[in-house]
Amino acid sequence: MISWNKYNLFKLPNKHRRxxxxxxxxxxxxxxxxxxxxxxQKAAAKNGGEGDASIARELSFRQNTSDKWGNSEYKAQAMRSNLRLVIIFIIVLIGFYFxxxxxDDVGAFIDKETGK
Incomplete structure (x- = not known):
């Protein structure tokens, strides 16, 4: 019997490579x-080693609070976006007003020019 695996036109890998x-x-x-x-923690170890968990908790709280409240770039971007929306809204309102x-004047002008 002939083994056709030797005579393939395309070689396929024997095993899947991960x-x-x-x-x-x-x-x-x-x-x-x-x-x-x-x-x-190093400073606390020099002072006697008390309150390692409370120091870590306090630093974590400070970091999270400053991230949320002190992000001036996010606030500035939100302000610009809101200002852009207000300006677009005002332009649309002025357009609808005019x-x-x-x-009626535009309709009368068109009627006059077309002869209706």
Missing amino acids: FEYVPRYYDPRKEELEKKIRAA LYQYL
Whole structure:
């Protein structure tokens, strides 16, 4: 009997090869927070070692609070977006106002020019 596996036109791999990719995520805020926690723990160890958990909790709370309240870039972007929406809304309102005011005049002009 002839083994046709030797005579294939295209070579196929014998086994599936796995691509093992471990994604990496870099969070600068988390790294800064961990650095502050380590520094606070070293300072606490020099002073007697009490309250490691409370220091970590306090630093974490400060970091989260400053992230939410102190993001001036986000606030500025939201302000610009809101201002843009208000300006577009005002332009649309003015357009509708002029359309409503002068619709009869435009209609009469068209009728006059077409001879109706």
